[in-house]
Amino acid sequence: DSADRHTPASAMSTAVDIAGPSSPDQAHSSAKIPNEPLRPSLKRSSHPYSLSHYISSPSPAVDVKGLIQPSPAQQRPAQPGHAKPRRAPSWPDMWESPSGLHLAHAAELLMRAGLLALTPTTAEQSSLGAQSSQPAKREATEAKGAKGDGEGGGSGPDEEEEDSSGCSTDFQPFLGAWFPFNPALFPLAGFQMGGGHWRSAAMGAEGMEGLVAEGYSPGSLGGSSGGRRKRKRCGECVPCRRQTNCEQCSSCRNRKRGHQICKYRKCEELKRKPGGPGFESRVPRRPALLLGGPTLQNP
DNA sequence: AGCAACGTTAAA
């Protein structure tokens, strides 16, 4: 157990140990936990659109096919923003889902159920017509992604840059692909939880099974009933950014039995109880997208 | 509240 406790000081000097109590751990950082990058899954998707982009009230809905069969402009290679995106959301991926539910299907089902009108919002709408101008914003973002790939640097502050500003929450593996998603959607759309899965009240029993995104389980959203999915580290807080275990705290010392991450690396978000004070920090205060009627659109 | 232990989930 204690065999690997003492590590060369050099190992430590290179480790970017953000904050944490300037505790003994600094002196005993283990080389066993190398400069372990954040799990890619902690990184946020930077899919260019949030669902709110596709949703608007009374305007004529854009043909779903427009979404399903991406325009050339949409078919860019790109995954903006992050050096190592969890997964490049290639377009083909967008249509195939591990749950077997096709995105096209899902969209159609939602629309039939009257839950979803897929259409770009005004800003987006105007630019969609003008093909040349539309990609401008996205290109800028994509440039970031390309930069990440090119420079191979990866874990700079750049990565986190967007996180605080985004108003919508990425609903990651929605339909097996990256799908920006606002959790507020669920209650508004009448989604219900059952057996650890969300589903639409307006859909059949099968419909949305398995669409629950990790890290956004009902439990983690403050739901009362018992989704047991694990929340994930935010990847942004100081403890999350910490790269070394202290090997001194009880969690480190008791890792074999305790199964707990180093105390100084325990994500601040995960310390909070789901639904507890401050938990909404990950959930937009105001729904950025609206389903089910214009009445909610401009309070 | 903090800790220890264990079950469990999710990723590698």
Place this chain on the structure above:
DNA sequence: TTTAACGTTGCT
């Protein structure tokens, strides 16, 4: 299959 670590429970 292995490993990391979140969730839960029981104890102090």
